[in-house]
Amino acid sequence: MIDTNKEKSEALSGPRKLQLALEETRDCVQKTLKESDPVLSDVMGYLADSDGKQIRAALLLAAAADDQGEVSHDAVMAAAALEILHLATLVHDDIIDDAPTRRGRPSVQEKFGKKTAVISGDYLFSVSFSLVAGLSVQFPRHINLFTRAISDLCRGELSQHRHNRDTDLSVLSYLRIIAGKTAALFTLALYAGAMLRGDDEQQCRQMGRIGYQIGILFQLIDDCLDYEETPATLRKSTKHDLSEGVITLPLIYAMQKKPDLKKLVGREMLTADDFHMVISDVMRLGGLRHARQISDKYYRKACFLLEQTAPPLRRALIRSLLDQIHSRRH
């Protein structure tokens, strides 16, 4: 009982420290982007002003927290590097998906053009690596974590692109795609955080595994929300996985129940009525409910692994972020 109370009280004092480190991370990201070469300053300024949730940075910082809930300057720098790496992937993703918006504003490719978006993403990769090179400790291992995450990401993105409109996409292939495109950076977040805290290799790996579960959970919830948030009267211009040919778990389950749906989903151009029918079928056939059940499994697995390993305060910090992700409604 005493331990539990102590854990709770530390968790209460912890988040403030984490909050401060998160603000420092945001400042570091903004400062780094705004100090870019004048040629790049308009795009970088535009990106610096976009307000991300910084969930990956928060996870890295939580994993790097010591027993007093404090994180080092190195952890803040690594968290900033991770957010900038994430930003680089978003800028390039938007080219790949032809996405008109990002974080509620026009995407870089929409506002500045595809060519500028290619260059800006490359620039952000180099900025991210410079920050990692500036860390004072365990340097090559950090770079390796970052490069491995990027190659996993590329693998996931390319695989998703190749399975575009693939109505026979299996659950396993879908999970492999999101393991790359999303879970890779979450794995990196917890692994790097643990490494900066001074954990041994085995602990770092265990933290990486927790990050992996959280990453899959994050993407599953994202994919469910995409169907849940869809307005009743869907305009064709609305950004939706389906309109980009991206097949996700709720739809895979619905197509398993009603194979006829595949003909509709596989069409190059879907009318508003087509969209409406697919989306209501995904609801009606239990595709969403089933996908939510799977996401709950990943949530429980993450909780289980977390209970097994991390020291109390860090456990509470990560658990709090995990719960936020799990209960996300938009």
Next chain:
Amino acid sequence: MIDTNKEKSEALSGPRKLQLALEETRDCVQKTLKESDPVLSDVMGYLADSDGKQIRAALLLAAAADDQGEVSHDAVMAAAALEILHLATLVHDDIIDDAPTRRGRPSVQEKFGKKTAVISGDYLFSVSFSLVAGLSVQFPRHINLFTRAISDLCRGELSQHRHNRDTDLSVLSYLRIIAGKTAALFTLALYAGAMLRGDDEQQCRQMGRIGYQIGILFQLIDDCLDYEETPATLRKSTKHDLSEGVITLPLIYAMQKKPDLKKLVGREMLTADDFHMVISDVMRLGGLRHARQISDKYYRKACFLLEQTAPPLRRALIRSLLDQIHSRRH
């Protein structure tokens, strides 16, 4: 006299060692690309089979050569990392320029699509950084060299893109563009080579300066060749700087002589006759001759700096590569 003879004989034995290291570099690049994840293997295999001149790798290896003309394993790895970084920029450049061909074959964006090209370039960046992270010495400084080169490159590329069809582009702005888009990797090549050889900071910088001159020379000659190699009957589909709206030095000089040319050059779509007129004007007005004179100045500057600094054998190795670049005819 004895010294000069010794220098010559060492230069003769040197290139063989350099040649071997270059072959090892090519093997390393091919092996690294062919060992990629299966999802990426078709694109990476395609890139591995494309035959680059490896001039940047050769310069790095020459700068890293010891007094017996031998280079370390680290230097081979760094040269491979540099070639893969160069490859990444080519893949992304081809998206930016809508280029249908590269190294005599369809470009990645033409063969596999723009989206795959974006992802493949990102993947190559991560592969390049992994190789740098695998070097055994002076690690953060190497990463910093690579990241600085990438940001210079991005600055140059973006600046070139923004000055597309800018008929008022000044000589200075043009030089700034090519300093980024081309000289950055040549600077990196000689700087990193010197660092791997164990040169002190001042020597490394001096070598970097030589690399810069060679890089500008390389691009100037490239830009001249683009006008010299143009077939008499130019088809609109022929890849030419002008058809992509890229304004280079021979044209800048020609437009200075005949400002009326600007109206023609600034047009969105040029007919075959337009092309023909611009190209013959660039010849007739001495634009090409003038640009060649400028390239000679950079050649002499590089020779001068080289004479001042590098030890005999290394000097001979770099000089040989410099002469190849200077006398390039295709």
